[in-house]
Amino acid sequence: MEELFVRPRALMRMREGPLGVCIDTFIDSLAAKGYSRDSRRRAAWLVGDFSRWLDGRGVAAAAVAEDLVDAFLRGRRRRRAPRAEDRSTLLRLLAHLATEGIICTHSPERTPTAVEQIEAEYVDYMRHERNLAPATIHSNRITARNLLKFLFADGLLTFNTVTARDVIAHVRLATKTCRPNSACRVVGGVRAFLRFALYRGWLDTDMSSHIPAPAVWSQSSIPRSLQDDQVLRTIAQCDQATPSGCRDYAVILLLARLGLRAGEVVALQLEDIDWHAGELLVRNGQTRVDRLPLPYEVGQALAQYLSEARPRCSSRQVFLRAQAPMEGFSSGTAVAAIVRRALQRAGIDAPSKGAHVLRHTLATRLLREGSSLPEIGEVLRHRQQQTTTIYAKVDFPSLRAIAPSWPGGAQ
Incomplete structure (x- = not known):
């Protein structure tokens, strides 16, 4: 902080309020991530203003949350022109406070829905049993999520009522605006999840074979290369x-x-x-x-x-x-x-x-x-x-x- 502010009065103002004890470590963390001197100086002014705003309302450091950040920025906007990075800087401050154990950013524990549990189990299967690449896992996860939302839009998770007609209807909707290669990826992701559902015993028959493949033939193109x-x-x-x-x-x-x-x-x-x-x-x-x-x-x-x-x-x-x-x-x-x-x-x-x-x-x-x-x-x-x-x-x-x-x- 001493390299950013020469005047002692400015340093004292930066360290006022409930966040004064952690502003030095926060600015140091920005320096470790490669932020310039000007960026760190602006961040220090912003955090100092936020800390004094919290102090004026009797808010302790442990009670700082995202809603207070939004309220501070709304009031600050009336007095001076905001910077595009103000909110991201303060959210980065919240993450730093959570890392230091000053605040707890965990949302109240919520029981995951049945669809979320299936999605998590599918990701674990792809990662540990199939050893798929992270990009493939991400793509298949999104495809499976969209399929489950379509099949169980009413909230009732009953695989025994799912038919091939339902799956094909989803595939047609999902690939309506896709190019052939993109449609192939969607169909491949749906088939992969259906085989997983069969493996887990949720389905009695292998529905993956009932999904028609897009009209894309293997080896139909040539590799595109440079000279x-x-x-x-x-x-x-x-x-x-x-x-x-x-x-x-x-x-x-x-x-x-x-x-x-x-x-x-x-x-x-x-x-x-x-x-x-x-x-x-x-x-x-x-x-x-x-x-x-x-x-x-x-x-x-x-x-x-x-x-x-x-x-x-x-x-x-x-x-x-x-x-x-x-x-x-x-x-x-x-x-x-x-x-x-x-x-x-x-x-x-x-x-x-x-x-x-x-x-x-x-x-x-x-x-x-x-x-x-x-x-x-x-x-x-x-x-x-x-x-x-x-x-x-x-x-x-x-x-x-x-x-x-x-x-x-x-x-």
Whole structure:
């Protein structure tokens, strides 16, 4: 606090009221998360005003709650122009007070509904028995929740009255505005939950086989990839002189050279990099761990980011946000955004703007250089060889060798 306010009178005002004893630790926590000096100074003024407002109403620190935050901000709005971050700053203060044990933010215990209990049990099954990836668990959870709300809208949870007609009606409603691939994911999620319901004994018959599949054929598309020069241009757009550019450079190299998925980049931990063995541990799901060799170019980019650009914080994730709060990426969406911005800066109209286009590009390049499909499947860590066979469609030299000649002569 002393570095933010030089005048002793200002420091005394910041520490007035019931929150005065914890304002120092709160400002220190903001500094640890990477907030700038100006941001911390504004937060201190705001918390100081809030503390004096509480003191004027005889509210103790242990009684601070979100409704008091809203009341304070409504009154403050009449006296001065509010800042967009005022409410989020005070909510962050409540979280800090809860961590310090000063207040209790737990809502009164409520008995979960039958639907919520089924949803929680389904998530536990997917996580521990199926070992599914977090993104898959989240998607299937939402699908199951929507299905249960549709089937039991009246509140009565009776699986023995559910018919295939009811399930199909929900699928038609849920996929009404979906594209074919999205409809496939919805149908797959519904089928997965119905098989779980059969496994738990809630259903007597397997209704998953009664749901018609959308008109999407396996292997009906070709992998969308970039040209080699486009990959180089994309990588070159990362300004390694800036912290965010150094981070983006390492992220794109992991995608382009090792073929990692966006979620696998997010899940990387500091201890997953074995510098002595030159290996990288890649996590997918709760128990699946693969070891990949760490190429020199990728290792150098990671070392540069970790030593020069990565902010200091308690998070063990390798890649962190560039702005406060300094914490790890929450999902693969952040990785996809890094790739999308790099493609835009390079002026590349890519067939796909997400991170997966670099994975397809790696497989296509390996195929062009003479690697076999089983070898590509090992690099991409496919569980089933059939998943890799889609790249046979871009193996043009092999396709030309088996293509029949054009009737009447070459065209």
